[in-house]
Amino acid sequence: MTSSGTLTTQTSNSGEMSRTVLQCVIESDVSRNEVLREIDSLSCSPANQAKRLLAELAEAEKNASLRSGSRGLQARKALRVLDGRVAEAARLLDEPDNEISEGTAQQETREAVDLLSELQSQFEQMTPLASLTSQARNILSGLGFSPATMDAPFTTLSGGWQMRCCLAGVLLQPTALLILDEPTNFLDLLGIIWLQHHLLALIAAPNPPTVLLVSHDRSFLDTLCTSLLILRNRTLTYFAGNLSAYEADQRDQKLYLSRMKEAQDRQIAHMEKTIREGIKLGKKTGDDGKLRMAKSRQKKVDERMGMEVGKGGGRFKLNRDLQGFHLTNRASIEVPQDERPITFALPPAPTLRFPGPLISLENIAYAHPGRSTPVLQGVTLTIHPGDRVGILGLNGCGKSTLLGVLGGKVVVAGVERHARLRVGWYEQSAVEELKRIGEADPSLTALQELQTHDPALTPQDARSLLSSLGLRGSTVSDTPLSRLSGGQLVRVALAKVLWPMPHLLLLDEVTTHLDAESIGALVEALREFEGAVVVVSHDRWAVRGVVEEMDGDEGEEEGRRRVVFELVKGGLRVLEEGVWGYERRLERRLGGLLKASLGG
Numbered sequence: 001m002t003s004s005g006t007l008t009t010q011t012s013n014s015g016e017m018s019r020t021v022l023q024c025v026i027e028s029d030v031s032r033n034e035v036l037r038e039i040d041s042l043s044c045s046p047a048n049q050a051k052r053l054l055a056e057l058a059e060a061e062k063n064a065s066l067r068s069g070s071r072g073l074q075a076r077k078a079l080r081v082l083d084g085r086v087a088e089a090a091r092l093l094d095e096p097d098n099e100i101s102e103g104t105a106q107q108e109t110r111e112a113v114d115l116l117s118e119l120q121s122q123f124e125q126m127t128p129l130a131s132l133t134s135q136a137r138n139i140l141s142g143l144g145f146s147p148a149t150m151d152a153p154f155t156t157l158s159g160g161w162q163m164r165c166c167l168a169g170v171l172l173q174p175t176a177l178l179i180l181d182e183p184t185n186f187l188d189l190l191g192i193i194w195l196q197h198h199l200l201a202l203i204a205a206p207n208p209p210t211v212l213l214v215s216h217d218r219s220f221l222d223t224l225c226t227s228l229l230i231l232r233n234r235t236l237t238y239f240a241g242n243l244s245a246y247e248a249d250q251r252d253q254k255l256y257l258s259r260m261k262e263a264q265d266r267q268i269a270h271m272e273k274t275i276r277e278g279i280k281l282g283k284k285t286g287d288d289g290k291l292r293m294a295k296s297r298q299k300k301v302d303e304r305m306g307m308e309v310g311k312g313g314g315r316f317k318l319n320r321d322l323q324g325f326h327l328t329n330r331a332s333i334e335v336p337q338d339e340r341p342i343t344f345a346l347p348p349a350p351t352l353r354f355p356g357p358l359i360s361l362e363n364i365a366y367a368h369p370g371r372s373t374p375v376l377q378g379v380t381l382t383i384h385p386g387d388r389v390g391i392l393g394l395n396g397c398g399k400s401t402l403l404g405v406l407g408g409k410v411v412v413a414g415v416e417r418h419a420r421l422r423v424g425w426y427e428q429s430a431v432e433e434l435k436r437i438g439e440a441d442p443s444l445t446a447l448q449e450l451q452t453h454d455p456a457l458t459p460q461d462a463r464s465l466l467s468s469l470g471l472r473g474s475t476v477s478d479t480p481l482s483r484l485s486g487g488q489l490v491r492v493a494l495a496k497v498l499w500p501m502p503h504l505l506l507l508d509e510v511t512t513h514l515d516a517e518s519i520g521a522l523v524e525a526l527r528e529f530e531g532a533v534v535v536v537s538h539d540r541w542a543v544r545g546v547v548e549e550m551d552g553d554e555g556e557e558e559g560r561r562r563v564v565f566e567l568v569k570g571g572l573r574v575l576e577e578g579v580w581g582y583e584r585r586l587e588r589r590l591g592g593l594l595k596a597s598l599g600g
Ligand SMILES: Nc1ncnc2c1ncn2[C@@H]1O[C@H](COP(=O)(O)OP(=O)(O)OP(=O)(O)O)[C@@H](O)[C@H]1O
Pocket: 188, 368, 369, 371, 375, 393, 394, 395, 396, 397, 398, 399, 400, 401, 402, 428
């Protein structure tokens, strides 16, 4: 059976009050449901199928040309069907058929029996419920559910966990086409790594589904994708390879074509010079040979310069590589022009009048009101100007709470700040907050919102700040906030964080609504930023890009500390092997669960 699973369509299926998470996941198997429904409709609708079948059989019984044995057999078959005893009916179907005469009644009976037989074979191919349940439990574990949460009612879950449950439902289905739209959005790194391995195993298994994946997580995309569909300027292009390969190919193509064009331009200039000289000399001396040679060269310049290599990499051939009517025999060399590149330009960080650390936390502890267990305990951390600090950790380990302490919202003992410290804090909920503001005032624009944030900000300064983050023109002054995309709202939120310019930037899951190209541009800008940056993210590529040293960095930024911490059991632990080491550790931790999720 060919079917497709989508993450989005499952939400409403899972909304019933009493069903547990596990039930929701199992029942979201659409192909299984389809077969069960059909069997159900055959056996449970006496008003149509059953009555008609029985009536036809009774009619057939009266027909002298039918042998009673055959009629009896058909009747028994139908009754089994109507009872919903599918396996029993299939066994009867395997019994040798008796002689059956032609006729409408018999024809319909035969159709019903065939249909049942087909349903039976589909049903047999379906995973038995017991193993489906254990598979569902493994998938839910991989996505971070504890056994207790699996048996809790679906409606008691938060939005993020409900989305994980829907994702589990999609992953459970046998499917020919698996469409996943930003599946990592609600996952922590452990969940992302599990999903990555689960999908890798799925596509390596016999009869793998085609997986159509939309994601802004580069590491995830690069590991999984074997080909890309690039939608740009309303045109869809195909590339055989992953995102890194595509970018490298684009760079190589551009370099190759621009070198080819430069060389050919020099050659043309030289040929034109010799043509001019040849014509001049030919006319002066009356040498027709020179004039003929100049003419032939001119023809070559006019018709034969351009692409020397065809689409397949071989010699350029007019018929194959340049179809249609053309005035020349070659395609001209088109060096791909960069589209308006996506850039983020962060204003320079202000300097502090006197030196010293920006902020120090000395053995701090914090428990949320009403909670007995502290979410932070014994945390010691010092941040100096220019530092790059990454904080990784599983969902709920306290990363946002720690940023709350650094940002001054959560007040605890043991915190010392530089007297002039200005902190810019991009909160995880920044986009949702802007959406709320936009809904409350449907005419409010990004420009107005920025000026509300700081009335001292002139419209020109607000425009130039938004423009440095990639928002320009009528998008900032005419389009209401409520109509901006998630990526555009991230830019508005960042503009608010960057004004007035902070010494310390706290970024909590800033990549969530950005596309891969924008994330690349933001990472690039953050690498250049002179102030200190603390980044919390489940995006391995982004944390690596902002915090860790890259080739060619050495010696460039003396004194800049780069460190990645894991926040675990309330405390910070330095990840000596950085993001890479953490990823490997999580893989080891997932161990058997990775094998179990595919029933292996
Ligand atoms: N205002 C609050 N009152 C009570 N508990 C809270 C509050 N805010 C957060 N918590 C709890 O504190 C713990 C840490 O939450 P926090 O948001 O800091 O984690 P996190 O590591 O940032 O999670 P995530 O990766 O999901 O963003 C969680 O168990 C959370 O439920």
